[in-house]
Amino acid sequence: MIDITKNIATAPRRTKASVIRELLKITNKPGVISFAGGLPDPQHFPYDFVANSVKEIMAKQGRVALQYGPTDGLPELKEEFIKFLQKHEGITAKPENLIVTTASQQALDMVGRLFIDASDPVIVEKPSYMGGLQVFKSYGCEFVGVKLEDDGISTEELEEKLLWLRAQDEHYKFLYLVPDFQNPSGVTLSQEKRKKVIELSEKYNVAVIEDSPYRQIRFEGKAPEMLYRLDQNSRKTDNIISLFTFSKTFAPGLRLGIILAHPQIIKKMEILKQSLDLCTSSLNQLIAADFLRSGFFEKHIEVIKKTYKLKKDTMVAALEKYMPEGVTWTKPEGGLFLWVRLPESMSADEMFADALKENVAYVIGSAFHSDGSGKNTMRLNFSYPTPEDIDEGIKRLATAVKKRMVAAK
Ligand SMILES: Cc1ncc(COP(=O)(O)O)c(C=O)c1O
Numbered sequence: 549m550i551d552i553t554k555n556i557a558t559a560p561r562r563t564k565a566s567v568i569r570e571l572l573k574i575t576n577k578p579g580v581i582s583f584a585g586g587l588p589d590p591q592h593f594p595y596d597f598v599a600n601s602v603k604e605i606m607a608k609q610g611r612v613a614l615q616y617g618p619t620d621g622l623p624e625l626k627e628e629f630i631k632f633l634q635k636h637e638g639i640t641a642k643p644e645n646l647i648v649t650t651a652s653q654q655a656l657d658m659v660g661r662l663f664i665d666a667s668d669p670v671i672v673e674k675p676s677y678m679g680g681l682q683v684f685k686s687y688g689c690e691f692v693g694v695k696l697e698d699d700g701i702s703t704e705e706l707e708e709k710l711l712w713l714r715a716q717d718e719h720y721k722f723l724y725l726v727p728d729f730q731n732p733s734g735v736t737l738s739q740e741k742r743k744k745v746i747e748l749s750e751k752y753n754v755a756v757i758e759d760s761p762y763r764q765i766r767f768e769g770k771a772p773e774m775l776y777r778l779d780q781n782s783r784k785t786d787n788i789i790s791l792f793t794f795s796k797t798f799a800p801g802l803r804l805g806i807i808l809a810h811p812q813i814i815k816k817m818e819i820l821k822q823s824l825d826l827c828t829s830s831l832n833q834l835i836a837a838d839f840l841r842s843g844f845f846e847k848h849i850e851v852i853k854k855t856y857k858l859k860k861d862t863m864v865a866a867l868e869k870y871m872p873e874g875v876t877w878t879k880p881e882g883g884l885f886l887w888v889r890l891p892e893s894m895s896a897d898e899m900f901a902d903a904l905k906e907n908v909a910y911v912i913g914s915a916f917h918s919d920g921s922g923k924n925t926m927r928l929n930f931s932y933p934t935p936e937d938i939d940e941g942i943k944r945l946a947t948a949v950k951k952r953m954v955a956a957k
Pocket residue numbers: 586650651652653654677679726731759760761793794795800804805
């Protein structure tokens with residue numbers, strides 16, 4: 549056999565296995581309550597809707613559904629998505645602003661292909677979405693991490709870093725943000741900071757990737773405007789590239805997403821996608837178009853919001869009930885995750901084995917830090933486990949934390 553360490557190309561050699569996917573293999577043991585995954589609750593997938601929709605599509609549009617489609621996506625889906633953007637986000641878009649993707653992970657890969665040359669600095673939140681870090685790293689970028697605060701990325705530190713990069717004549721290409729109920733922290737970027745991000749994007753000529761899979765799952769509070777909308781209504785830098793996905797609002801198994809950006813960027817993305825997969829599944833695009841057109845989306849999202857709010861409240865109440873002093877956590881207004889901070893002296897990396905012994909699992913926070921910091925943090929998912937398991941799982945986790953605290957004394 550060939551020498552796999554030498555004969556393969558640079559990009560796959562640089563690509564490290566996702567810590568989450570590796571963790572999931574361990575945590576899928578019977579008896580373990582896992583807060584490690586990021587899965588939607590399968591109880592609420594719209595099974596009947598999909599079954600009926602497929603039947604109807606086959607009767608009326610079978611030839612389109614089972615055929616190759618245009619690389620930038622089917623007009624049926626684009627039309628419905630344009631209406632969705634107008635109605636829910638106040639955004640006016642045209643078909644040439646959109647390209648349908650095989651969900652957001654492909655969109656992130658296309659962003660990496662489009663922008664990154666080896667050694668280019670890419671600016672990321674600390675912590676940030678691991679799947680984004682993984683794909684950008686595979687294209688050889690260097691990360692410039694900016695701390696995340698309770699209201700989103702620190703715009704002061706962001707400007708300092710941009711100034712520093714500019715002084716060194718570095719070709720920084722983009723800023724990657726997950727502005728709504730961030731994965732992993734659950735934090736949302738405030739309206740004020742959104743304005744500042746756009747101002748900095750213009751001043752320093754840097755593209756902003758607005759990756760927002762959880763935005764529609766807001767169960768409390770008022771939504772700040774999307775960066776894309778703010779930009780269109782104010783500065784019109786056209787620097788914002790927004791990524792949507794149907795994974796959390798419909799079903800991840802459909803593998804369906806959409807990029808919204810300036811037509812010049814979309815055109816380049818289309819050329820890239822030609823060599824990736826020619827086109828995204830036509831059948832799935834027609835199902836999603838039906839999901840939006842029929843108004844089922846609005847009904848379905850209400851069910852998801854209600855369910856996840858109950859689960860988030862259960863998790864927060866359990867943390868308050870069981871966790872010892874010195875442990876803190878975020879209280880997200882939406883999304884799928886919350887973020888726990890242990891005292892600085894403790895390591896969630898080291899505690900992982902103890903937690904597994906107690907039959908509970910989480911994702912270590914350091915995996916989301918581009919520089920490996922954040923050892924005292926962890927991400928907990930609340931969308932997948934049942935409320936009963938959430939209560940019991942947090943109790944077990946608190947036992948692991950307390951045992952470590954006693955051992956350290
Ligand atoms: C921030 C973020 N971006 C992108 C993705 C990828 O999602 P998908 O490829 O299913 O759209 C995820 C998945 O969890 C995510 O959390």
